[in-house]
Structures are given as structure tokens and as C-alpha cells.
């Protein structure tokens with residue numbers, strides 16, 4: 001049941017005005033702009049979720065159950081009464097950069113863990129709906145909570161350079177793609193010593209891509225989705241963006257080198273070993 005409309009509207013406005021959220025919204029605007037500027041967010045491409053449960057108090061939660069209710073196809077027992085700030089399906093990152101509140105929604109997972117409430121602006125009887133990749137976001141967010149990970153953010157983007165790599169037959173394996181990405185730039189080994197997971201092409205927006213991605217994130221903080229894009233977890237949205245940016249830089253160096261007609265040399269195994277060893281020193 002939806003509560004008194006005026007109360008809900010005031011409440012929604014208040015949600016976005018909360019002072020704890022200001023820095024988060026500033027990060028959302030900043031990263032959305034980067035994604036658009038890099039060409040990694042054509043049309044409505046890309047999405048993210050941020051666990052903001054810690055910004056609320058138990059006493060707020062009773063109120064949340066009066067917002068519109070949407071069933072989920074699966075139960076997420078580890079997410080009961082958690083709250084996520086989620087990019088809206090169909091929204092553009094270029095709009096998000098200027099007007100984040102209009103392109104986001106708050107998703108509150110119900111007491112049963114098998115539905116969510118949208119704490120959005122219901123003025124027009126309509127509201128911003130969460131990304132169509134919600135099942136992947138929820139599966140990952142649940143795993144992060146279960147592992148007590150510091151990461152609170154999941155970011156998906158259509159990173160041109162990484163998609164291009166996954167179009168090349170020789171890089172369609174985790175081993176091959178990681179050895180290339182590590183060899184192209186020292187920062188990749190420095191910041192992603194565990195490399196990136198590789199998810200073979202799978203239809204997006206499905207439980208299958210969610211499960212495949214979840215498996216890969218046990219050992220990696222980022223995954224490539226063959227012929228689609230990539231996804232990273234991070235402590236903050238800029239942190240997840242940085243991970244993706246580093247991977248994209250390596251891919252770009254390779255593609256630029258190849259475009260000269262020559263074969264990029266890459267860091268040698270000894271140089272890579274030296275970087276790896278410096279990490280544990």
C-alpha cells in the first residue's frame with residue numbers, strides 16, 4: 001500500500017537532501033561525466049549500485065515499506081532491509097552528470113528479501129526504476145556483505161577498448177587477457193595483481209550473467225563481459241571507476257601499438273615479476 005502521497009514526496013525530497021548523501025551524489029555526478037567523456041556510456045549504457053544502508057537509521061525503515069513494491073525473481077536473504085542508491089534503467093550518464101537525483105532511485109529490500117520498494121519520486125504516478133541489471137548488482141552486493149568486504153559499489157560500463165579486446169580470438173581466456181593487460185602498463189600489475197575475470201558472452205540482464213559474474217568476483221575485483229563491457233566493485237564509485245580506467249588504459253596502449261602496424265613489446269616476465277614482488281615488500 002502506498003502511504004500519503006504528500007508525505008512520500010516530501011520524504012523523497014528529503015532523501016536526496018540528506019547531508020550524508022551530498023558527497024555520494026557529487027561522486028555520482030563526477031563519475032557519470034567521466035564515463036560519458038570517455039565514450040563508455042552511449043545512450044543508456046552502464047549502471048551502478050551503491051550500498052547506502054549505513055546512512056539510515058532503523059527508525060526510518062518502517063516508513064520505507066509503504067513505498068511501491070516490486071517482486072524479485074529470487075530471494076536475497078543477505079540483503080533484507082538494505083538500501084541501495086541505483087542508477088535508473090534507461091537513464092543517460094550524460095544526464096546523471098548534471099542531475100543525479102532525477103536519474104537515480106533508492107531501492108529498499110523488503111523484510112522477505114524477495115522484493116524491493118522504490119523510494120523514488122512518485123509525483124507522476126511513475127518513478128525512476130532501477131537498472132535492468134539489478135539481479136547482477138544484488139547478487140554481488142549480497143556477496144560483498146556476506147564477505148564483510150569494504151566495497152559498497154558495483155559499476156558496469158561499456159568500455160570501448162575492453163570490448164574491442166574481447167572481440168579478438170586470442171584474448172578470449174582469462175590467462176591470455178590478463179597476461180596482455182599486465183604486460184601493457186606497470187599500473188595494471190600494481191593495482192590489479194589478481195587480474196580481471198573473463199565472462200564469456202552471455203545474454204545481459206539475466207540470472208546467468210549474474211551467477212557467472214559472481215563466481216569471477218570471488219578472485220577478482222573486476223570482470224570483462226565478452227563483447228559487452230566490464231564491471232568492477234569498489235569502496236566508492238570513483239574507486240570502481242579507477243579500476244576500470246586502469247584496465248582500459250592497458251587495452252588502449254595495446255590497440256594503439258597495434259595500430260602502428262607493429263607488435264607492442266610489453267613488459268617482460270622479469271619486469272612483471274619485479275613489480276609483483278615489490279607489492280609484498
Ligand code: 13P
Pocket residue numbers: 044045046047087088089090091130131132133156204205
Ligand atoms: P540500464 O539502462 O537498464 O541500466 O541498462 C544499461 C546497460 O548497460 C545494460 O547492460
Ligand code: ZN
Pocket residue numbers: 045046156157158204228229
Ligand atoms: Zn551494459
